[in-house]
Amino acid sequence: MKKTAILILTLSSLASFAQKISDYKYISFPAKFETFKEDFGLAELLTKTLRSKNYIVVPLDKLQWPSEAKDNPCNVLLADIINDSGFLRNKVVVKFKDCNDKEIQSIKGASSIKEYKEGFQDALKQTYTSISPANPIVQSTVQTKVQEPVISTQPVTNVSSLVIDNTAMxxxxxxxxxxxxxxxxxxxxxxxxxxxxxxxxxxxxxxxxxxxxxxxxxxxxxxxxxxxxxxxxxxxxxxxxxxxxxxxx
The missing domain is CATH 2.40.128 (Lipocalin)
Structure with a gap:
């Protein structure tokens, strides 16, 4: 029982500091979404959506990135749109990954419009509300899988039990x-x-x-x-x- 409680507290601590799309300022995506036969206007629509949420869309070519992104590529989030259509509905999945190819968020959208262009665009619009506005933080410059820091299993929510040291800084x-x-x-x-x-x-x-x-x-x-x-x-x-x-x- 004690081990279970500690595990829950640990997961809660980690979750509160999990990465989010809004942690980023820059977002890039490929010139062609590989799972679609053609663009269907999705790149333009995604660009408008992200800019309306205060993100800066940068090209995939790193030579064209602003200096802030060049100096730290991990400040750039990578987006992709996946064709997830079924027999009766046009569906898309918008995926966001960090510089270590770790998925930050996956958002699904679906439309009952049968025409491909209109249907895919309508499905993409359904993901709009799930994309939070940009509220960037500094990202790690390490482009490899890094070990999470050890987080105390006793999160500090109340300091009444702590002894306040008058010599503390x-x-x-x-x-x-x-x-x-x-x-x-x-x-x-x-x-x-x-x-x-x-x-x-x-x-x-x-x-x-x-x-x-x-x-x-x-x-x-x-x-x-x-x-x-x-x-x-x-x-x-x-x-x-x-x-x-x-x-x-």
């Missing part, structure tokens, strides 16, 4: 004073001694000094060390980010 943004408490080698928290839950929980990524951050309000974002300070990118209602800097006291 303290940080402030001018409005609040927080203490940095190292939970284990893969995560630490920023905590206000007057609160029963952490202000932010930091988990390591494959990039040094860059962390996936879970805020007190449940939002996920990015954090990093900069000149000895802790920086958190705070999501705003307009989709932009505010740089919150906590200086070491």
């Amino acid at each position: 303290k940080f402030s943004n001018g409005k609040m004073d927080l203490q940095k408490i190292q939970i284990d080698k893969s995560q630490f928290i920023l905590v206000n001694s007057n609160s029963s839950s952490p202000f932010a929980t930091f988990k390591v990524t494959t990039k040094n000094d860059v962390f996936r951050v879970k805020l007190q309000n449940g939002e996920s974002t990015l954090g990093y060390f900069e000149n000895g300070n802790i920086v958190i990118e705070i999501p705003q209602s307009n989709g932009e980010y505010f740089k919150e800097v906590f200086s070491k006291k």
Whole structure:
């Protein structure tokens, strides 16, 4: 029973930081979708759909990529449209994979329109609502399968049982004073001694000094060390980010 509980907690922790389409800014797809006899206007429609969701569509030729994508190819998500039609319905599957060929999401769409061009386009339109708007984060530059960092099997949701060490490193943004408490080698928290839950929980990524951050309000974002300070990118209602800097006291 105890092992089962630990497994559930571990999976929950990993799931909360799983990659999503919205983690990316750039998306590329092939000039020809191999499972279709012709284009049927799908490339143009997919391009319009992605751009409406604030993604930047780049060609498959890496020489034509913007410098940000060239410097880190893992910032580019690879999309493909698969013909999944049955006897009576035109069906498509839109697949998104990362630079390590790992599938991030697969979205299905179907149409009862029998004509190929209209039917395939209608099926592709059905996937629109399942594609979240771009909300990019920095991706790992490693283009090989990397081992996931070890995540504590005891996620920090309440700090009332922790002993607050007065000698622990303290940080402030001018409005609040927080203490940095190292939970284990893969995560630490920023905590206000007057609160029963952490202000932010930091988990390591494959990039040094860059962390996936879970805020007190449940939002996920990015954090990093900069000149000895802790920086958190705070999501705003307009989709932009505010740089919150906590200086070491």
